[in-house]
Amino acid sequence: MAQTAVVERTPRTESVVSPAATISGGSRITFDNVSVAYGALTVLESLNLTVNPGEIVALIGPSGSGKTTALRAVAGFVRPSAGRILIGDRDVTYLAPYDRQIGMVVQNYALFPHMRVEENVAFGLRAHGAGEEVIRNRVPECLAIVGMSAYAKRYPRELSGGQQQRVAIARALAPKPQVLLLDEPLSALDAQIRRSMLDELAKLHRDLPNLTVLYVTHDQSEALTLANHIGIMRDGRLKAFGESQSLFRHPPNRFAAEFLGRANLLPVTDLRPDGGQMARVRFGQAMLSARNHHGIPADKECLLCIRPHDFRFSRAAEEPNSISGTVLSVQWQGDVQNITLNIGGEEARMTSAPMANPPRIGETIAVHFNPAEVTLVPEDAGRG
């Protein structure tokens, strides 16, 4: 499948500067058992991950989990202590960064302060020895892609953070790399600009559908918005990897469920298959239905993963899949309302539309959920 993609793609992504160097096997990024260690400290452990051509893969995870390290290993700034890194079919593990044909955008943009915007964008072309004519055409083209044509003559210090970010992206795109590495590109921007830049990044990828993107962030909403696949890292290991929606809906372990979307996890017992992918489980006195997406065997202890927005208020306590809880707190947040419940000794979060008469603290209420929307998660896998 990747092979056909390559054939379609070749004319578009052919490098303006050195067509001879066009990579065979497309722009797939492959981590093959990659480990990275700083002295005795292993910060990346046997990472196996593939980013298919034209895909956006987001790496998320808490601070210090090794996301940047993984990205810098692709760029060539950290050398793996074991394993291989491939771009297309080419083993780049021991290739110098300047031979990798990668575009990179870092958190603080790192524009060259002594060059005007247009010279910043032209840098990669000049470094590759492109002629003046190519530069004259390509630089305005790239500035137009990011909507910065009017700022060509400015110096970086005369730009706002968001504008600098656009220039950094234009600069990375100018030599037509097949792979773009983004390390928390939006984290230095304020929330509003971040949202609009996120839209623009999505649009950019629609316009350049063959660009393979590895996107590192600690913000799950960025990952969910942009990425086809998401990898969740912790302590130098990839704890979960999957297609964004299915990873969100059916997290494979406790950590993935908690990190991506802050799911509620209720410990349940007595798992019984209930036809198809469905199963019945016991939570305290209640028998509940849920999806057993991961095929957890009967009687195995597991967790019921319910997203805060999956809870609904029950009119009557007899409604199927109903559980009752005591209200611990109610918090109004404009367009949503957050309620914390004590359900059988577990603290659970619920979000709903704001109500004129929200439940009172200490009140016992019944909530239910649609069994097709909640998943059982194996208990042990996320530990350790």
Place this chain on the structure above:
Amino acid sequence: MLVWSKPWRLAAWALTVPLFLVVYGLPVGVIVLAGFSGQWNDILPSNMTLVHYSRAFHTDSYDALKASLLTGVLASAAALLCGTWAALALRGMRGPSKRVLDLLFFIPSAVPSVSVGLALLVAFSKPPFLLNGTTWIVLIAHFILISAFTYGNVTAGLARIPADCEQVAESLGARPFYRLRRVTLPLLLPYLVGAFSLSFALSMGELGATVMVYPPGWVTLPVKIFALSDRGAIFDAATLATILGVATMVVLLGLSRLSTKAMVR
């Protein structure tokens, strides 16, 4: 601003300005004035004259000025080149070897200049290293004394340039030399100018080592001033000291303008 209220601020100024004038202004003023005086028996000099200046520019004093400027520029340029090279080469180094080399580079600035002069004299007065009596030995002495400062300045500068810029340049396809030329050195420019200025100022004022090694044909201004004042020609010495100060200042001001420009860009 540490002092906020207006009366206190005035008081602070009232204290500082006279102190400043006495500590800095008085010696400089006396030197400048002495350069114009024919006689100085009272509080103020009498018989104001330009004869010392005329002598300064028409005798071997003028050669001394030229020698000083040339020595300063050449030694500083060489020190800048070597110091920058060393700083770049040792940049990525860590651990004990780095510390040993740092110490080695630091030694010349810690050893008294007279000792450096003496050491050079002893080391270079026999073949095959016979430099005694040549201009070279003065240049080498100055180079040794100032290169430590250049290395220190450039190393400090390297630590301060934005780290990611160079890596981004590399990922954009810049090979090491291209990156050095287009990114590292331009970012380093203010620090290079600063290092050169400091070296130049040090070299212009250097006496201790120079007086040990200078050959008859290469007398620097400080040596000349020392010799004149030793002979009792105080007013001529004061004239040369003023010229030395002004010449150094002019060069430093020029360089600082250059560095401001580089900073602003």
